[in-house]
Amino acid sequence: xxxxxxxxxxxxxxxxxxxxxxxxxxxxxxxxxxxxxxxxxxxxxxxxxxxxxxxxxxxxxxxxxxxxxxxxxxxxxxxxxxxxxxxxxxxxxxxxxxxxxxxxxxxxxxxxxxxxxxxxxxxxxxxxxxxxxxxxxxxxxxxxxxxxxxxxxxxxxxxxxxxxxxxxxxxxxxxxxxxxxxxxxxxxxxxxxxxxxxxxxxxxxxxxxxxxxxxxxxxxxxxxxxxxxxxxxxxxxxxxxxxxxxxxxxxxxxxxxxxxxxxxxxxxxxxxxxxxxxxxxxxxxxxxxxxxxxxxxxxxxxxxxxxxxxxxxxxxxxxxxxxxxxxxxxxxxxxxxxxxxxxxxxxxxxxxxxxxxxxxxxxxxxxxxxxxxxxxxxxxxxxxxxxxxxxxxxxxxxxxxxx
Amino acid sequence: xxxxxxxxxxxxxxxxxxxxxxxxxxxxxxxxxxxxxxxxxxxxxxxxxxxxxxxxxxxxxxxxxxxxxxxxxxxxxxxxxxxxxxxxxxxxxxxxxxxxxxxxxxxxxxxxxxxxxxxxxxxxxxxxxxxxxxxxxxxxxxxxxxxxxxxxxxxxxxxxxxxxxxxxxxxxxxxxxxxxxxxxxxxxxxxxxxxxxxxxxxxxxxxxxxxxxxxxxxxxxxxxxxxxxxxxxxxxxxxxxxxxxxxxxxxxxxxxxxxxxxxxxxxxxxxxxxxxxxxxxxxxxxxxxxxxxxxxxxxxxxxxxxxxxxxxxxxxxxxxxxxxxxxxxxxxxxxxxxxxxxxxxxxxxxxxxxxxxxxxxxxxxxxxxxxxxxxxxxxxxxxxxxxxxxxxxxxxxxxxxxx
Numbered sequence: 044x045x046x047x048x049x050x051x052x053x054x055x056x057x058x059x060x061x062x063x064x065x066x067x068x069x070x071x072x073x074x075x076x077x078x079x080x081x082x083x084x085x086x087x088x089x090x091x092x093x094x095x096x097x098x099x100x101x102x103x104x105x106x107x108x109x110x111x112x113x114x115x116x117x118x119x120x121x122x123x124x125x126x127x128x129x130x131x132x133x134x135x136x137x138x139x140x141x142x143x144x145x146x147x148x149x150x151x152x153x154x155x156x157x158x159x160x161x162x163x164x165x166x167x168x169x170x171x172x173x174x175x176x177x178x179x180x181x182x183x184x185x186x187x188x189x190x191x192x193x194x195x196x197x198x199x200x201x202x203x204x205x206x207x208x209x210x211x212x213x214x215x216x217x218x219x220x221x222x223x224x225x226x227x228x229x230x231x232x233x234x235x236x237x238x239x240x241x242x243x244x245x246x247x248x249x250x251x252x253x254x255x256x257x258x259x260x261x262x263x264x265x266x267x268x269x270x271x272x273x274x275x276x277x278x279x280x281x282x283x284x285x286x287x288x289x290x291x292x293x294x295x296x297x298x299x300x301x302x303x304x305x306x307x308x309x310x311x312x313x314x315x316x317x318x319x320x321x322x323x324x325x326x327x328x329x330x331x332x333x334x335x336x337x338x339x340x341x342x343x344x345x346x347x348x349x350x351x352x353x354x355x356x357x358x359x360x361x362x363x364x365x366x367x368x369x370x371x372x373x374x375x376x377x378x379x380x381x382x383x384x385x386x387x388x389x390x391x392x393x394x395x396x397x398x399x400x401x402x403x404x405x406x407x408x409x410x411x412x413x414x415x416x417x418x419x420x421x422x423x424x425x426x427x428x429x430x431x432x433x434x435x436x437x438x439x440x441x442x443x444x445x446x
Numbered sequence: 447x448x449x450x451x452x453x454x455x456x457x458x459x460x461x462x463x464x465x466x467x468x469x470x471x472x473x474x475x476x477x478x479x480x481x482x483x484x485x486x487x488x489x490x491x492x493x494x495x496x497x498x499x500x501x502x503x504x505x506x507x508x509x510x511x512x513x514x515x516x517x518x519x520x521x522x523x524x525x526x527x528x529x530x531x532x533x534x535x536x537x538x539x540x541x542x543x544x545x546x547x548x549x550x551x552x553x554x555x556x557x558x559x560x561x562x563x564x565x566x567x568x569x570x571x572x573x574x575x576x577x578x579x580x581x582x583x584x585x586x587x588x589x590x591x592x593x594x595x596x597x598x599x600x601x602x603x604x605x606x607x608x609x610x611x612x613x614x615x616x617x618x619x620x621x622x623x624x625x626x627x628x629x630x631x632x633x634x635x636x637x638x639x640x641x642x643x644x645x646x647x648x649x650x651x652x653x654x655x656x657x658x659x660x661x662x663x664x665x666x667x668x669x670x671x672x673x674x675x676x677x678x679x680x681x682x683x684x685x686x687x688x689x690x691x692x693x694x695x696x697x698x699x700x701x702x703x704x705x706x707x708x709x710x711x712x713x714x715x716x717x718x719x720x721x722x723x724x725x726x727x728x729x730x731x732x733x734x735x736x737x738x739x740x741x742x743x744x745x746x747x748x749x750x751x752x753x754x755x756x757x758x759x760x761x762x763x764x765x766x767x768x769x770x771x772x773x774x775x776x777x778x779x780x781x782x783x784x785x786x787x788x789x790x791x792x793x794x795x796x797x798x799x800x801x802x803x804x805x806x807x808x809x810x811x812x813x814x815x816x817x818x819x820x821x822x823x824x825x826x827x828x829x830x831x832x833x834x835x836x837x838x839x840x841x842x843x844x845x846x847x848x849x
Contacts, residue, residue, distance in 0.1 A: 135472040181486035182840050236718040237787025239842050280847045286715040286795050
């Protein structure tokens with residue numbers, strides 16, 4: 044038991060330390076907050092990111108908090124991800140890797156399967172990329188590099204309530220916060236031109252709220268949905284350069300878009316269930332800086348479909364029989380427009396769930412492979428793989444074991 | 447609870463994990479807009495003029511100028527203080543002078559007369575408006591001598607002088623004093639440059655050579671004396687056309703040029719700057735012996751307050767404010783290549799930043815006393831717009847924020 048816990052903590056430490064950081068090139072751009080991170084868990088990643096309407100009493104759902112109401116035990120979940128991205132342009136092929144936390148939550152049932160409260164942190168945007176733009180000078184050739192790093196995440200405070208056994212809802216106030224730093228350099232080849240260095244620091248913060256609901260129709264169908272209200276945040280900017288003595292400080296308002304989602308689940312048999320999720324964000328109209336919309340964005344969506352084979356209902360038959368097997372597909376459109384064209388993303392995923400510690404905790408693994416962008420349409424293409432791991436623990440982590 | 451705390455702290459610490467250097471993606475500038483914009487602007491002078499300061503103090507000049515060319519004429523004064531003892535009768539008296547060059551460099555010779563000076567003068571005599579050589583020389587033939595100097599570079603001349611001059615200079619009775627000699631030219635269209643007593647080359651110092659009989663040794667002795675004072679007396683008899691713009695040495699004329707730097711955006715960060723001042727060869731009297739190097743200073747008074755003006759004195763300690771211009775192959779004065787970034791990012795940037803209030807400049811020859819030269823520049827109302835005085839600035843237009 045102790046060995047398992049130590050192993051988990053070591054795994055957390057290794058995976059969370061970004062040895063080489065790199066996020067999607069499609070998250071970079073002027074006026075953009077970074078690469079958007081869909082909130083789904085490792086469990087959901089295995090079935091195409093689907094979890095809006097799929098009940099899971101072992102892990103904490105990060106897409107639909109209304110499903111927390113079914114919990115009867117105090118639960119903690121931590122999701123980690125390692126990803127590799129291969130970026131191809133007409134100028135360069137390159138690879139980058141990134142390991143990071145995908146969200147961590149804990150939930151405490153105040154009334155078993157009725158009222159659950161909880162909180163956690165989840166990344167919303169990631170920025171870890173360096174770009175270089177060649178030949179930008181007039182009098183002499185210059186290269187501009189922009190290295191940007193930092194995350195925007197949400198601290199969420201969950202109140203999930205099930206007024207009926209087949210219906211639950213959640214209200215989730217959140218506090219968005221993040222820090223992003225840009226290091227910009229323009230370097231000339233010619234010594235008649237001086238290099239230019241600028242540093243931008245951004246702090247983004249402000250409250251938001253989301254509403255979640257779940258409804259079970261009979262024993263086979265379930266439906267879930269969410270609506271996250273557009274969030275108006277404060278954007279604090281510090282800009283420094285050697286040429287300008289004063290640090291330019293600015294406070295502005297940035298509006299993150301409304302996000303809605305809907306999902307359905309169907310229980311095919313005792314051991315098979317399938318689901319489909321749709322996630323949609325209204326970037327085009329809602330994403331604003333100082334009440335002005337940004338031109339180079341479009342509405343983003345993601346459709347995921349997947350299924351899973353559940354463990355043998357009779358427990359402790361064999362280790363293999365206790366494993367959950369998952370598979371799925373996803374297709375979507377990113378919010379960034381590249382080369383005046385929309386950017387598509389699609390891929391497949393597989394996953395497994397393994398119970399540990401006498402069925403009270405769960406380890407889940409998922410693998411995604413996908414592509415985004417198109418070399419002829421977007422002039423950029425990315426292939427990516429993602430390895431997910433999550434640990435979910437129930438009451439044994441918080442109660443003494445009886446001897 | 448300890449386990450929850452441990453896991454939560456681990457998670458929080460790693461959520462904002464350390465950043466390592468990213469590989470830089472080169473997506474191609476056609477698809478990824480550079481952050482900010484490199485701009486290259488040409489500012490044409492909005493006003494220009496010149497001020498005639500006139501006579502220059504030639505006390506420290508390393509050359510003595512003699513001759514007439516165009517509207518300039520120059521004579522020089524020279525004085526020796528060491529002579530053989532009063533009892534010694536001088537048999538021969540010669541003056542040894544070494545030419546530096548001539549202006550313009552044409553074959554020929556300069557003839558003239560040497561006169562005894564009858565009144566006191568200082569080495570700064572050229573800037574003394576009350577001192578006129580015509581009122582202060584003895585024209586009598588006994589104290590005068592003729593000379594001829596060929597206009598060759600680095601030629602040595604031995605000029606015979608009346609031996610009686612030594613007796614006059616040695617006689618201090620009845621308030622008599624030694625005031626030296628004046629070299630005057632006859633008709634000539636050339637100015638010869640003679641090495642003065644300020645030269646570092648001892649062999650070229652102006653000398654008096656005394657030859658006399660030493661009765662004790664019964665031998666002929668040759669003795670020398672080095673000039674202790676000398677100064678050119680330069681006159682300009684022409685007029686500077688007010689429609690042109692001039693910089694002159696030997697007879698000080700300074701140019702003033704104003705630019706409207708408000709045309710450069712306040713958020714510009716400069717990388718390079720160059721100035722283009724096209725020579726107006728029709729109105730110039732270019733001394734090819736004089737290096738075409740000029741200083742550009744910042745005028746800290748409003749341009750419309752001319753002829754009253756004040757120059758920013760910080761150029762003495764601040765290299766960035768000490769702008770050296772030199773002529774290129776197209777006969778344009780330009781900022782020296784290697785100092786352009788420094789001048790751009792400090793001097794001109796300070797004007798853009800409004801740390802320096804005024805965008806007008808003062809131009810002078812780096813050495814105004816050594817030679818005669820007039821550099822006329824094409825002015826701001828020249829019909830050919832592209833040869834008007836202009837400043838070319840390359841800068842990075844910094845957006846207020848990337849996000």
